Amino acid sequence: MPKIEVMNGNKAAAVGAALSRPGIIAAYPITPQTPLVEYLTQFSADGMIDSTMSEVESELSAMSVLTGASLAGSRTFTATSSQGLSLMYEPYFRASTLRLPVVMAVANREMISPQTLWGGPQDSLTVRDAGWLQIYVEDNQEILDMMIQAFKIAEDKRVLLPVNICYDGFYLSHMAEKVIIPDQDKVDGFLPAYCPEHILLDPKRPMAVDPLTNGYLLTEYRYKHMQAQQNALAVIEETDREFTNVFGRSHGGLVETYRCQDCDAVMVTMGSMTGAAREAVDAARQNGKNIGLLKIRAVRPFPQTKVFEVLKDVKAFGVVDRNVSFGWNTGIIYQETRASLYENHTVIPSIPFIGGLGGEDLTMEHFLFAIDRIYETAASGECGPMTIWLNKEV
Amino acid sequence: MNVMDKLAAGQELVSPGISACVGCNVELTLRTVLRVLGPDTILAIPPGCMGGVGVVGWDKKSGCKIPVFFPLLDNVASMLAGIKLHYERVGRPVNVVAFAGDGATVDAGFQCLSGAAERGDKIIYICYDNEGYMNTGYQRSASTTKGAWTSTTPVGSDGKGGKKQHKKDFPMIMAMHDIPYMATANPAYIPDMVKKVEKAMKVKDGLAYIHVYNPCVTGWGIKAEESIKTARMAVESNFAPLYEVENGKFRINVTPKNPISVREFLKKCKKFSHLSEEEIAELQRTTDEKWNRLKSLCAL
Numbered sequence: 246m247p248k249i250e251v252m253n254g255n256k257a258a259a260v261g262a263a264l265s266r267p268g269i270i271a272a273y274p275i276t277p278q279t280p281l282v283e284y285l286t287q288f289s290a291d292g293m294i295d296s297t298m299s300e301v302e303s304e305l306s307a308m309s310v311l312t313g314a315s316l317a318g319s320r321t322f323t324a325t326s327s328q329g330l331s332l333m334y335e336p337y338f339r340a341s342t343l344r345l346p347v348v349m350a351v352a353n354r355e356m357i358s359p360q361t362l363w364g365g366p367q368d369s370l371t372v373r374d375a376g377w378l379q380i381y382v383e384d385n386q387e388i389l390d391m392m393i394q395a396f397k398i399a400e401d402k403r404v405l406l407p408v409n410i411c412y413d414g415f416y417l418s419h420m421a422e423k424v425i426i427p428d429q430d431k432v433d434g435f436l437p438a439y440c441p442e443h444i445l446l447d448p449k450r451p452m453a454v455d456p457l458t459n460g461y462l463l464t465e466y467r468y469k470h471m472q473a474q475q476n477a478l479a480v481i482e483e484t485d486r487e488f489t490n491v492f493g494r495s496h497g498g499l500v501e502t503y504r505c506q507d508c509d510a511v512m513v514t515m516g517s518m519t520g521a522a523r524e525a526v527d528a529a530r531q532n533g534k535n536i537g538l539l540k541i542r543a544v545r546p547f548p549q550t551k552v553f554e555v556l557k558d559v560k561a562f563g564v565v566d567r568n569v570s571f572g573w574n575t576g577i578i579y580q581e582t583r584a585s586l587y588e589n590h591t592v593i594p595s596i597p598f599i600g601g602l603g604g605e606d607l608t609m610e611h612f613l614f615a616i617d618r619i620y621e622t623a624a625s626g627e628c629g630p631m632t633i634w635l636n637k638e639v
Numbered sequence: 640m641n642v643m644d645k646l647a648a649g650q651e652l653v654s655p656g657i658s659a660c661v662g663c664n665v666e667l668t669l670r671t672v673l674r675v676l677g678p679d680t681i682l683a684i685p686p687g688c689m690g691g692v693g694v695v696g697w698d699k700k701s702g703c704k705i706p707v708f709f710p711l712l713d714n715v716a717s718m719l720a721g722i723k724l725h726y727e728r729v730g731r732p733v734n735v736v737a738f739a740g741d742g743a744t745v746d747a748g749f750q751c752l753s754g755a756a757e758r759g760d761k762i763i764y765i766c767y768d769n770e771g772y773m774n775t776g777y778q779r780s781a782s783t784t785k786g787a788w789t790s791t792t793p794v795g796s797d798g799k800g801g802k803k804q805h806k807k808d809f810p811m812i813m814a815m816h817d818i819p820y821m822a823t824a825n826p827a828y829i830p831d832m833v834k835k836v837e838k839a840m841k842v843k844d845g846l847a848y849i850h851v852y853n854p855c856v857t858g859w860g861i862k863a864e865e866s867i868k869t870a871r872m873a874v875e876s877n878f879a880p881l882y883e884v885e886n887g888k889f890r891i892n893v894t895p896k897n898p899i900s901v902r903e904f905l906k907k908c909k910k911f912s913h914l915s916e917e918e919i920a921e922l923q924r925t926t927d928e929k930w931n932r933l934k935s936l937c938a939l
Contacts (some may be wrong), residue, residue, distance in 0.1 A: 268725065268728055269721065269724050269728070271721065271727060297724050297727070299720065299721070299724060299760075300758065301717065301754060301758075302750065302751075302753070302754030302757070303750060303751075303754070305713065305717070305750070305751065306714065306717040306720075306750075306751050306754050306755075309711070309714035309717030309718045309720075309721065310717050310718070310720050310721035310724070311721055312714075312718055312721060312726075313710075313717065313718035313719060313720065313722040313723075313725075314720025314721035314722065314724055314725045315679075315721070315723065316708070316721075317720075317721070317722040317725035317726060318725060318729075319721075319724075319725045319728065322720075335711055335713070335714070336711060336714055336718075339652070339711065370895065386733070424840060445706075446681050446706040446708060446722055446885075447681075447705055447706060448678060448679045448681065448733055449704050450706075451678075451703070451704060451706050451707075452701070452706055452709070453695055453696040453700075453701035453703065453706075453707050453708065454695075454706070454708035454709070455695065455703060455708055455709045456693075456695045456696030456697050456698060456699075456700065456701065456702065456709075457690075457693070457695065457696070457697050459697055459698055460695075460698070462698055473826050540685060559724065574792065603788075
C-alpha cells in the first residue's frame with residue numbers, strides 16, 4: 246500500500262529521486278534546495294538508498310561528476326537553485342548536447358542582484374535554450390511524481406535528453422502538504438533500469454566522445470537534438486498517461502487546462518501560483534466572467550500546438566510571469582505563448598503581467614485584478630506589450 | 640623486466656598518424672604513459688596541445704584505441720571522478736586518467752582537481768606542464784616561470800618585460816592535499832616516469848597526481864633536437880626537481896652531483912633571452928630556496 250506523509254517539496258523531490266534508484270548522486274547545497282541534499286545524504290546514511298553519493302565542492306563539479314557518471318553508464322541525479330545553476334552552466338549545456346539523461350531538480354530561486362534568496366523561476370527559465378527538457382510543477386505530489394516520470398522521459402530512446410523538474414523555492418520547497426509515496430515495486434515496474442546504448446566510456450567498447458567536430462557534422466547533432474525535443478512532446482504526454490494507469494494520478498502532461506471548454510478568455514500561469522489563480526477563476530466565473538485557466542507545465546519543449554488549441558478562439562488572454570525577459574519588457578512565458586499563436590489567422594488581444602518576483606506573494610486579489618484587465622483587453626481589442634506589474638498595482 | 644622491454648611489451652594506444660610539433664616531448668610523454676597504463680584505461684584529454692593535435696579524434700575518427708574524451712577545460716577531475724564512481728560501483732578495475740596541460744590543471748581546472756583530491760576520488764591525474772597555453776600560441780598561465788616572455792606577457796621595445804609573477808608551485812600544492820601519491824616527472828627520465836605511473840596505478844585509496852615538466856620547443860624557442868636535453872637540464876639545475884611524496888613521505892629521486900646553474904638551462908630557451916643579470920640571479924635564488932625546502936621536507 247502506498248504511504249501517505251506530510252512533507253515539504255524538497256523531501257518530495259528527495260523521495261521521488263530515491264524511488265528512481267539513481268546510481269550516482271552529486272550535489273552541492275544551496276538555499277532553498279539545501280534540505281533536499283540533506284534528505285538524500287540521510288537516506289544514504291540510513292541505508293534506504295544504495296546510490297553512491299559525491300559531496301562535491303561546487304555545482305560545477307556536481308554537474309561534471311554526473312556527466313562523467315552518466316557517460317560511464319549510471320543513472321544520475323542532482324538538484325540546485327539560482328546561482329548554483331549559473332555556476333554549472335558550462336557542463337549543464339553539455340549534458341544536453343551529449344544527450345545524457347541526467348535528472349536535476351531545480352528549487353527555483355531569483356537571480357541576484359540585488360542579493361535575494363526567495364522564489365522565482367528566473368534561474369532555470371534563463372537557460373531554457375540550453376537543450377534540456379524543463380517541466381514546472383505546482384505542488385509537492387507533482388514534485389515527487391515528476392521525479393519518477395523525469396527519468397522515464399529522459400531515458401526514452403526517442404528523447405535521450407536531461408530533464409529539469411522545477412518547483413518554486415520556499416512556496417513548495419519549504420511548505421508541507423500531504424503527499425502519497427508510491428510503492429517501490431510499482432516504481433520499479435514503471436521505470437526499468439537505465440541501459441545506455443548511444444554513448445559510453447567503457448574500455449570494452451572503446452569510443453571517442455566528442456572529437457573535434459566540423460560544422461556539417463555538428464549540424465546533424467543539433468538537428469537530431471531538436472528532433473528529440475519535439476519527440477518529447479509526445480513522450481511527456483504518454484508518460485503522464487502511463488503514470489496514471491499505474492498510480493492513478495495525472496498531472497496533465499504538457500499543459501493543464503481549467504474551465505477552458507466554454508471560456509471566452511484565458512489566464513496563463515505556471516508553477517505554484519496556479520492554486521490562487523484557480524480560485525480567482527472560480528470567483529470571476531461567479532461574477533459572470535467566462536474565464537479559463539491554462540497552466541504551462543512544459544517550457545522545453547514548448548507545447549505550441551496545445552497552447553494554440555486552447556487560445557485560438559478566445560477574445561483575449563493574459564499571461565502572469567514570475568520572471569522577466571530583459572529586452573522584451575514582458576515576462577518570458579508571455580513571449581513563448583504569443584509565439585505559439587503566430588499561425589492563427591486573427592490576432593488575439595493579449596496582456597502581459599509580471600508579479601511575484603523575489604518570492605513576493607501572488608494572491609487571489611492579484612489574479613482577480615489580472616482577470617479584469619484581460620476582459621478590458623478583450624473589449625478594447627488592443628495588443629500588448631504594456632506589461633502590468635501586479636505587485637506595484639495591487 | 641627492464642624499462643625498455645616493458646615499454647616494448649606495452650601497446651601503442653594512440654592512433655597512427657597523430658603527431659605534435661617536431662621534437663614535442665609531451666607527445667613522447669603521452670605515448671609512454673599510455674604504454675604503461677594499458678588498454679583498461681579511460682582517458683580525458685582537455686582542450687590543449689594533445690586535444691589540438693587530435694588525440695581525442697576528428698569528426699568520426701578516434702585519436703586513441705581506448706575510450707577517450709574531451710572534458711571541459713575546468714572540470715577534468717570532476718568528470719573523471721564521476722566515471723570512476725561508476726566503475727567502483729559495478730566493481731570493475733579501470734584506470735581513469737587525465738592527461739591535461741597546466742592551463743586545465745593549475746588555472747581553470749584547479750577547483751575541481753582540489754575537490755577530487757580532498758574527496759579521495761580514485762583517479763590518476765597527469766599534468767603536462769609546458770608553462771602556458773601553448774596550443775593557442777603561448778599565453779601565460781599561473782605555471783609560467785617569472786620573467787618568461789609569453790604572448791600575453793610580452794617584452795617591450797626597451798627589451799624589458801615578461802611575466803611579473805612567480806610560477807605557482809603546483810606539485811607542492813598537490814602534495815599538501817595529503818593525497819596518497821604525488822610525483823614529478825620529466826621526459827628526459829623515462830625509467831623514472833614509468834615507475835611513477837606504475838605506482839600511481841597501484842594507489843587504491845585516493846587520487847594519484849603526476850606533474851611532468853615539459854619544456855615546449857615551439858613556444859619557448861628551443862631547438863627541436865635539444866628538446867630532451869633541455870628538459871634534462873631543468874632537473875640538473877634543480878630548477879624542476881624529480882621527487883615523489885608517498886603517503887606524506889617526501890623523496891628526491893634524482894640528486895644532481897654537481898648541479899648546473901639555472902642560467903645554463905635558461906640559455907636554451909628563447910623566452911628567457913631578454914632576462915637581465917638580476918632577473919637570472921633571482922631565479923637562481925628561488926631555485927636554491929625551493930631545493931633546500933624540498934630537502935628539508937625529505938629529512939622529516
